[in-house]
Amino acid sequence: MGIEEIYNFLEKSQGVSKSKLSPKADLCSDLGIDGDDFFELVEDFTSKYNVSMSTYCWYFHHKEEGFNIGALFSPAPYQQVERIPITPEVLLLASKEKAWPISYPEHKINSRRTESLINKILIITLLGFAALCVLSELA
Template identity: 50%
Template sequence: MNIEEIYSFLAKEIAIESEKLHPDVDLTADLGVEGDDFSELIEAFAENYHVDMSSYRWYFHHREEGWSLGALFFKPPYMQVQRIQVTPEILLHAARMKKWSFEYPSHQVSESRLDIQMNIIILVGLGVTGALMWLLGVFSA
């Protein structure tokens, strides 16, 4: 197992030229791999190299997909911790060890996703408001 194998894997998975890859390139900040793309990349990596990812904590490494109105009111997990980069060198180490052995700093992330709950409240509120406006429009005509 060498770094060139990791480069080939990354080039195939994220459709990037291998010339842009070096051991310390940050997959998120330098290459723009975020959200679902990052999650899919890590899943493919774990499967391809038989890496135990049970200790992997996504929120340290990338944001979620899309935009969340609820995040304006409550911090999602990735905003509650300091981001840690993932590089080809880190992937190579995990592939060789067959385990994601990253030591995360001591942290506490809220388990209740208040940002998502707020999104649901907003969407339900908009739906109810729309339904009431429609009903009032139907009955006032």
């Protein structure tokens, strides 16, 4: 297997034009694969190439999908570490080794409890406001 196989996979899985691909292209910053698309890519890759992803730490490579208000007050995991790019070369190595090839630096991710609590409070407040608006229209 060679890099062309990985290019074909990226083209089929994510619709990436082969003209944008190079061995060192950063899937996130160069090719725009991020959030849920990146999660989908990893799932497809793991399944197709039977790669063990037991050591994979997503937050080193890409963001989460959508806007997270709680992250304004308590940093999300990807905001707590220095990003490590994933390239077609990394995917090729993983497909050959059948294991995730990146070793991560020692790190500790802060609890997401504060971030989650802020998001829940905001949602409950917005739902309460919406309910009050509906009730006032009915009265």
